[in-house]
Amino acid sequence: MASARDEWVAASSRFAAIWQVGKVPAHLLEGPPAHLDVEASDSVSLDVQAIVRCAQRVSGGRTALILCGSRLRTRECPDLLGYADRRARVVVLSTSAMQSDQDPELLLARLRNVLAHEQGHLDGRSHCRTAGCVMRPVSEAAYLDARPLVPCERCRRPRFRRAVALAAAAAALALAVLLFDGVASRLVGPAFEMPFT
Numbered sequence: 559m560a561s562a563r564d565e566w567v568a569a570s571s572r573f574a575a576i577w578q579v580g581k582v583p584a585h586l587l588e589g590p591p592a593h594l595d596v597e598a599s600d601s602v603s604l605d606v607q608a609i610v611r612c613a614q615r616v617s618g619g620r621t622a623l624i625l626c627g628s629r630l631r632t633r634e635c636p637d638l639l640g641y642a643d644r645r646a647r648v649v650v651l652s653t654s655a656m657q658s659d660q661d662p663e664l665l666l667a668r669l670r671n672v673l674a675h676e677q678g679h680l681d682g683r684s685h686c687r688t689a690g691c692v693m694r695p696v697s698e699a700a701y702l703d704a705r706p707l708v709p710c711e712r713c714r715r716p717r718f719r720r721a722v723a724l725a726a727a728a729a730a731l732a733l734a735v736l737l738f739d740g741v742a743s744r745l746v747g748p749a750f751e752m753p754f755t
């Protein structure tokens with residue numbers, strides 16, 4: 559069985575660049591650390607959009623993964639586990655938001671889970687309410703331990719197939735209405751004709 563570390567390395571190595579912001583546990587990174595030039599503090603949460611803009615300036619359009627030692631926030635959300643910007647092709651994960659209590663295996667497993675979720679956003683998936691789905695949002699790091707790494711059946715279906723299924727359902731409904739209309743008019747008899755038209 560693959561270790562949490564192997565799985566983490568396999569998932570994170572799909573990104574063309576990996577940078578860190580602030581202090582990040584060394585076992586997460588292969589080779590010497592590459593810092594992204596964002597002013598970081600371990601006590602204050604950072605605006606994730608500022609990190610994305612900074613990454614975008616240096617990534618040259620490549621996919622980039624940013625590991626941040628601080629907590630993350632957006633204007634709408636005061637505390638984030640991770641964040642994906644599909645247009646910028648940037649994913650940001652907060653290592654301190656994982657609440658792993660210095661347990662390196664737990665940290666790897668939780669980061670791997672959030673990465674799978676954010677990767678889903680990069681692939682165009684949105685949030686899902688199904689319990690057994692990686693795209694289900696969680697409010698606390700501990701919930702990550704029960705969230706699967708893969709999307710549910712519905713989220714796995716390619717987008718155009720979902721659109722085709724929707725169109726087919728609409729067409730079936732329209733046909734049903736027409737048929738019902740036809741049957742109804744036969745039962746009721748021909749439409750009443752106005753005598754003076």
Ligand SMILES: [Zn+2]
Pocket residue numbers: 675679685695
């Ligand atoms: Zn999400």
Ligand SMILES: [Zn+2]
Pocket residue numbers: 686687688691692693694709710711712713
């Ligand atoms: Zn789903």
